[in-house]
Amino acid sequence: MLIKLIILILMAAFFLFEVYKHLLSARQRKLSLPRNVRDIYDDQKYQTWSAYSTETNRVDLTERGVQFALTFLLLLFNVHARLSGILPQGMWANSILLVVADMLIAVPIGVYFAWVQQMRVEEKYGFNRSTKKTFITDQIKQVIIGLVLMTSILCLYILFYEMLGLWGFILLFAALAVIITLITTFSMQLSKLFNKYEPLPEGELRSRLEALFEKHGYTLRHIYVMDASKRTSKVNAYCTGLGKNKEISLYDNLVANYTPDEITAVFAHELAHFHFRDTMMLNLANMLTFLPMIALLLVMSVVPAFCQAFGFTGMHYGMVYILMGHLMQAVLIPVRAPVMAHMRACEYRADAFAVQNGYGEALVSALKRLCKDNLADLNPHPLIVTLEHSHPTLSQRIAAVSALMAEK
Ligand SMILES: [Zn+2]
Structure with a gap:
């Protein structure tokens, strides 16, 4: 009983912390803005922003509240153990089906709130370009990808632990590291499931981007324009690829509305992330976050009391995996903070790289517009x-860039 109490209290504490953060943000929105960003929104735009973030936060908090209440009740009343009793009894089938059932129970809630956010809130503030059909197919693809990914990791966990016992967790860590590396390497291919990519036509922008990359010894294999405007009016851009061969993807909204100078400034920043191997470090940092996940799986696999606390007769792979999933968010808070601090340091360095390449002013102008366009x-x-x-x-960021430009 004590274990059950501790887990439920931990989950409740995590949820209350989320509520607290929302309250902090709400209070922060009433404060006046730092001087160097006051020119970005005029009064009317600032009101719009404030209303947009209030609504977005409300949707987010309501969804978290509903998801939390659902999970809390399922765990409190040992619903998983009852469900496991009805499902086919083989170890593999029972574990996989229980995990799939646990994920599917939450799907309607996730889809409903995604719908509210995209089709009501984003729509109201003019961001949404997604049709109902695009929204539904996106959601179905996401659910399938999520199910495949989560059940694959579950199967690896069962397989390795059955085969190798505790040593299996080292193999599991290695397998997760390979999976995350594959996902980041092939994120473009993954994104092609959702979007169309067209090559950027010849012109000033293309030659500038190529010149910037060549100057630092990189070759641009492809420059794509992605049809993001099908879903959103927001803007973004990213750079992918291993070694010296790079691929760039630009949202079509960016190409249509930003100057070649501004876009190149954004890519000078992105290039710096590759130049300083930030991307590789980020992958390593992501792998570190697997350690608490592995630790949770290990402890709960070895101590059957965790599953027994929720109505099972002994250790149950599916239940261990489900509990791990619910505890991860809370456990990750202290792990993520130092990773985020490191990433912010990388951002300053990437901005400095853009300044050194002569794109300081264009970067500030691009950052301001990006902020404004993305509210x-x-x-x-x-x-x-x-x-x-x-x-x-x-x-x-503006303060840091201005300080560097003043030095020059
Ligand atoms: Zn960056």
């Missing part, structure tokens, strides 16, 4: 930045 939070609460933000705030 970004100009003044997030410092605690939330410390714990969760991979990027410094816009105000911090």
Whole structure:
């Protein structure tokens, strides 16, 4: 009983912390903005931003509340053990079906709130370009990818632990490292399931981008324009590829509305991430987050009391895996904070690289426009930045870039 109590209290504490963060953000929105970002939104736009983030936060918090209540009740009333009793009894089938059932129970809630966010909130503020059909096919693809990924990891866990006992966890860690590397390497191919990619036509932008990459010894294999405007009016761009061969993808919204100078400034920043091997370090940091996951699986596999606390007669692979999933978010908070601090340091260095390449002013101008077009939070609460933000705030970045340009 004690184990059950501790797990439920931990989950409740995590949820209350989420509520607390939402309250902090709500209070932060009432404060005046830092001086160097006041020119980004005029009064009317700032009101729009404030209303947009209030609504987005409300949807997010409501969804978390509903998901939390559901999970809490399922665990409190040992529903998983009852469900496991009805499902086919083989070890493999029972574990896999229990995990799939646990995921599917939450799917309607996730889809409903994604719908509210995309089709009501984003729609209301003019971001949404997604049709009902695109939205539904996206959701179905996401659920299938999620199910395949989660059940594959579950199968590896069962297989390795059955074969090798405790040593199996080292193999599991290695397998997860390979999976995450494959996903990041082939993220473009994955994204092609959702979007169309066209090559960027010849012209000023193309030659500038090529010149920038060649100057630092990289070759651009492909420059793609992605049809993001089918779903959103927001803008983004990214750079992928191993070694010296790079691929660039630009949202069509970016190509249509930003100057070649601004776009090249953004890519000078992205190139710096490769140049300083930030991307590789990020992959390593992501792998570190698997350690608490492995530790949770290990402890709960060895101590059957964890599953017994929720109505099972002994250790049950599916239940261990489900509990791990629910505990991960809380366990990850202290693991993520130092990773985020490192990532913010990388962002400053990448901005500095753009300044050194002569794109300081264009970068500031691009960052301001990106923030404005994405209705970004100009003044997030410092605690939330410390714990969760991979990027410094816009105000911090502009201050750093301005300081570097003043030095020159
Ligand atoms: Zn960056």
